[in-house]
Amino acid sequence: MLIVIGLIFVTALLAPWIFKLFREKTGWILALLPLGSFLYLLSFLPEIAAGGTITQSTTWVSMEFFEVNLAFYLDGLSLMFGLIITGIGTFIVLYGAGYLSGNEYLPRFYLAILLFMGSMLGVVLADNLISIFVFWELTSFTSYLLIGFNHEQEASRRAALQALLVTGIGGLALLGGMVLMGFASGQWEVSALLNEGDIIREHPHYLAILLLVLGGAFTKSAQFPFHFWLPGAMAAPTPVSAYLHSATMVKAGVYLLARLHPVLGFTETWMILVGGFGVVTLLISAWLSLSFTDLKQILAYSTVMALGTMMMLIGLGTELAMQGLAVYILSHAMYKGALFMVAGGIDHEAGTRDVLKLGGLRKLMPISAVAAALAALSMAGIPPLFGFIAKEIVYEAALEATLLPVLFITLAVVANIAIVAASAIVVIRPFFGKPVETPKKAHETPPSMWIGPIILAVLSVVFGVLPFLVDKSLIVPVAGSVWGEPLDFYLSLWHGFNMPLMLSLLTLAGGLLTYRIWDGLRESAPMKGYQMVFARFPVNVYDGLVNGMLGLAGWQTRILQNGLMSNYLVTIMVTALVAIGYTFLTQSGIIWNPDFSNVHVYYWALSITIVGSLGIMLAFGNSRLTIIVAAGIIGYGLSLIYLMHGAADLAMTQVLVETLTVILVVLVLIHVPKIKEERSGASRTRDGVIAISAGLMMTLLILAVTAVPFDAFISEYYAEASYPLAHGRNIVNVILVDFRALDTMGEVVVVAIAGLAVYALIKMTRPGSSKENKS
Amino acid sequence: MQSLILHTTTRMMIGVLVLFSLFLFFRGHDEPGGGFIGGLVGAGAFTLYAIAFGTAATRKILRIHPITLIAIGLASLVISGLIPMFMGDPFLTGKWLFLELGGSEVKLSTPLIFDIGVYLCVVGFIVAVIFSLEEEPLTF
Numbered sequence: 013m014l015i016v017i018g019l020i021f022v023t024a025l026l027a028p029w030i031f032k033l034f035r036e037k038t039g040w041i042l043a044l045l046p047l048g049s050f051l052y053l054l055s056f057l058p059e060i061a062a063g064g065t066i067t068q069s070t071t072w073v074s075m076e077f078f079e080v081n082l083a084f085y086l087d088g089l090s091l092m093f094g095l096i097i098t099g100i101g102t103f104i105v106l107y108g109a110g111y112l113s114g115n116e117y118l119p120r121f122y123l124a125i126l127l128f129m130g131s132m133l134g135v136v137l138a139d140n141l142i143s144i145f146v147f148w149e150l151t152s153f154t155s156y157l158l159i160g161f162n163h164e165q166e167a168s169r170r171a172a173l174q175a176l177l178v179t180g181i182g183g184l185a186l187l188g189g190m191v192l193m194g195f196a197s198g199q200w201e202v203s204a205l206l207n208e209g210d211i212i213r214e215h216p217h218y219l220a221i222l223l224l225v226l227g228g229a230f231t232k233s234a235q236f237p238f239h240f241w242l243p244g245a246m247a248a249p250t251p252v253s254a255y256l257h258s259a260t261m262v263k264a265g266v267y268l269l270a271r272l273h274p275v276l277g278f279t280e281t282w283m284i285l286v287g288g289f290g291v292v293t294l295l296i297s298a299w300l301s302l303s304f305t306d307l308k309q310i311l312a313y314s315t316v317m318a319l320g321t322m323m324m325l326i327g328l329g330t331e332l333a334m335q336g337l338a339v340y341i342l343s344h345a346m347y348k349g350a351l352f353m354v355a356g357g358i359d360h361e362a363g364t365r366d367v368l369k370l371g372g373l374r375k376l377m378p379i380s381a382v383a384a385a386l387a388a389l390s391m392a393g394i395p396p397l398f399g400f401i402a403k404e405i406v407y408e409a410a411l412e413a414t415l416l417p418v419l420f421i422t423l424a425v426v427a428n429i430a431i432v433a434a435s436a437i438v439v440i441r442p443f444f445g446k447p448v449e450t451p452k453k454a455h456e457t458p459p460s461m462w463i464g465p466i467i468l469a470v471l472s473v474v475f476g477v478l479p480f481l482v483d484k485s486l487i488v489p490v491a492g493s494v495w496g497e498p499l500d501f502y503l504s505l506w507h508g509f510n511m512p513l514m515l516s517l518l519t520l521a522g523g524l525l526t527y528r529i530w531d532g533l534r535e536s537a538p539m540k541g542y543q544m545v546f547a548r549f550p551v552n553v554y555d556g557l558v559n560g561m562l563g564l565a566g567w568q569t570r571i572l573q574n575g576l577m578s579n580y581l582v583t584i585m586v587t588a589l590v591a592i593g594y595t596f597l598t599q600s601g602i603i604w605n606p607d608f609s610n611v612h613v614y615y616w617a618l619s620i621t622i623v624g625s626l627g628i629m630l631a632f633g634n635s636r637l638t639i640i641v642a643a644g645i646i647g648y649g650l651s652l653i654y655l656m657h658g659a660a661d662l663a664m665t666q667v668l669v670e671t672l673t674v675i676l677v678v679l680v681l682i683h684v685p686k687i688k689e690e691r692s693g694a695s696r697t698r699d700g701v702i703a704i705s706a707g708l709m710m711t712l713l714i715l716a717v718t719a720v721p722f723d724a725f726i727s728e729y730y731a732e733a734s735y736p737l738a739h740g741r742n743i744v745n746v747i748l749v750d751f752r753a754l755d756t757m758g759e760v761v762v763v764a765i766a767g768l769a770v771y772a773l774i775k776m777t778r779p780g781s782s783k784e785n786k787s
Numbered sequence: 788m789q790s791l792i793l794h795t796t797t798r799m800m801i802g803v804l805v806l807f808s809l810f811l812f813f814r815g816h817d818e819p820g821g822g823f824i825g826g827l828v829g830a831g832a833f834t835l836y837a838i839a840f841g842t843a844a845t846r847k848i849l850r851i852h853p854i855t856l857i858a859i860g861l862a863s864l865v866i867s868g869l870i871p872m873f874m875g876d877p878f879l880t881g882k883w884l885f886l887e888l889g890g891s892e893v894k895l896s897t898p899l900i901f902d903i904g905v906y907l908c909v910v911g912f913i914v915a916v917i918f919s920l921e922e923e924p925l926t927f
Contacts, residue, residue: 660819661820665823668828668831675834675838676913679917739883741817745902748821748822749898753881754878757868760864763908763912767854767908770915771853774919775919775922
């Protein structure tokens with residue numbers, strides 16, 4: 013499994029070159045990769061169906077107190093997610109080739125979508141908590157690149173940042189939860205953790221672990237109140253929305269909670285939190301979907317509703333809920349993937365996705381119409397489609413909830429009424445009714461764009477009519493993984509005249525009625541207010557928080573970094589004076605034991621030179637050049653002191669740095685206007701006092717330090733070890749490039765960044781020198 | 788700068804200075820010198836050339852863009868750190884190769900690659916700053 017993920021990553025990085033070779037055919041060639049991965053994963057199906065699990069492990073990081081393994085774990089749950097990611101991924105790569113055909117950034121799309129695919133596959137296949145987290149963050153990062161694909165548009169960049177911030181903050185919470193969980197149980201592999209559920213549940217940190225993990229899962233899977241980022245992310249090109257925001261990434265949170273259900277679940281807190289947030293999300297978002305006319309917005313909110321349903325099922329935590337979850341995830345991935353791709357096709361061919369501006373496209377786009385109709389029927393839960401089976405089990409599970417069944421079933425039915433209406437809207441409005449003049453002359457999409465939707469839609473029918481194709485082989489192992497122990501059941505289309513069927517009929521009738529009054533309902537004041545409160549308000553809160561953060565950063569920068577060099581120096585020196593002075597007074601007392609008896613005449617000469625330079629600086633204070641040269645003399649004087657102590661390297665460095673500094677500063681100063689002294693006598697006196705005090709304090713500090721005998725342990729070690737260990741006789745250089753190379757590396761990186769910054773600042777701020785100077 | 792003395796001396800000195808910087812660099816492991824000091828001398832050589840003949844001429848003899856020098860330098864640092872990782876040792880562990888060439892021993896090592904990185908970064912940094920200061924009219 014490591015090889016599959018590695019291959020996807022490597023191919024992703026090579027994608028721009030593959031594109032140069034194959035141009036328009038790239039999509040068909042790259043699609044072979046997810047297809048191959050799909051078949052590879054499919055080959056494990058018999059073993060998983062027989063109740064087996066597969067573990068593969070390679071050590072990645074090994075430390076004293078813990079190991080991070082690149083371990084992979086395949087059971088029913090991860091297999092189904094893996095199949096969805098690679099299966100739909102195959103269609104998405106093809107679809108993207110058609111949708112973005114002619115776009116100059118198409119190679120970049122291939123790169124990012126494959127990177128995302130690898131990361132997402134990593135999330136569901138990884139066995140180690142830390143590697144799950146790393147892959148999890150990679151999906152956030154790659155989704156940022158994908159949502160912001162149209163990076164020239166402000167709205168895209170904003171949506172990308174919003175998704176990154178919301179899921180990123182959740183990711184940090186998740187890391188905390190995972191680390192706590194790992195230390196609480198001593199297990200870092202999920203496969204081992206699954207048996208430690210009792211330890212975790214009874215651990216004093218259980219609540220903290222649960223809340224942190226939920227923070228990660230709820231943000232990723234867009235649960236209320238974080239639901240707003242997902243519809244916002246619709247600024248992404250449609251292949252991205254279809255893949256990330258319906259079939260895969262947003263289900264990462266669902267996957268995580270399903271994965272950890274045997275570890276964290278079965279408690280009342282879990283039930284209330286997961287079930288509660290799920291049911292609130294599903295209700296709110298289902299009706300929000302009816303307040304929009306943009307196909308992608310309608311689908312986005314219906315996706316949030318589906319995620320809410322999955323969360324509710326995980327929260328209910330009964331055997332029946334697990335069955336419902338397994339069926340629902342699969343059916344949702346198929347119909348929602350198809351609907352998104354069709355919506356993108358309409359947008360691509362007709363030039364708009366606003367349902368009010370569309371109509372009668374079925375004759376112009378027959379294949380898309382069939383795919384959309386089948387998928388929408390499945391979403392509405394109409395027999396004999398797979399979505400019907402899913403909805404029946406969801407209703408059954410809600411009816412048999414151990415806690416507040418009436419509440420769960422009522423809210424589920426009310427929400428599903430809205431989803432039936434939404435299903436009708438997304439297929440009837442664009443494809444049926446009178447043909448409407450569209451911005452572009454519509455025609456059927458190219459094969460690369462209809463092959464995915466039609467296959468997914470037909471599968472919705474096939475699995476609905478012949479559920480035995482998937483039940484024992486896939487659905488049963490999935491439900492077993494989430495439940496924690498193997499389950500045995502089968503799926504059937506017909507359950508008899510029972511309560512769920514009655515509720516289905518009620519849902520259907522309510523949905524169709526809602527569809528009939530939709531135009532009036534959408535424009536009504538309560539619906540506008542509803543949209544305002546639940547769709548706009550969370551975005552405003554988010555904006556307020558982000559702007560508040562920026563404002564705070566700006567405020568503290570203005571206070572602390574006000575751009576006046578003398579203020580910085582005063583701050584630094586006064587802080588040092590207070591801190592060192594306080595330590596002197598409380599800890600050691602002042603030591604005054606200067607001994608001038610052994611001072612060589614060289615030192616006197618040097619000291620006079622240095623002090624003399626200072627005098628020149630003060631006397632010629634308004635000529636910058638004189639000050640710089642005088643400062644240079646001080647530097648050379650210091651280098652002589654180094655030399656007298658035998659520190660040749662230090663002395664050489666000092667001389668060279670001093671020389672180059674003088675040249676650099678002079679280069680800047682020749683452009684600077686003459687000094688105009690505007691400061692008052694009082695501020696000059698203040699600065700003088702601070703300067704003299706700082707100098708005095710430094711002297712006292714050095715006297716205090718030299719009063720303590722020098723411990724030569726480290727320098728002796730370096731002197732002894734330098735040649736045997738590092739084959740060098742120059743200890744300074746050996747320390748720099750070998751013993752403490754990491755420090756040097758950090759310093760060199762600072763030098764490099766400073767160089768880049770100077771270059772960029774000077775080169776790019778010149779008016780008209782670059783396009784960038786507008787920003 | 789139009790000065791015959793400066794031009795003549797610079798033409799004579801530039802080669803010596805670059806050679807001297809390489810000398811300092813290579814002897815650095817056993818005697819005073821090393822990547823940082825060598826880099827400073829090298830940067831000084833190009834700075835002198837830039838003062839005497841202008842930055843356009845200096846870009847020509849340098850051939851490589853200073854920012855590229857920084858990039859190659861940083862890459863060398865990382866490569867010298869990664870090599871030992873392929874041998875199962877931590878990042879930046881020193882690895883040595885002793886070769887007999889014509890009776891004398893040549894020591895090749897990852898710290899040498901590291902020091903090359905330091906050298907290039909220092910030269911790239913100073914030359915980049917000198918170029919940008921010389922080429923752009925600063926306004927205040």
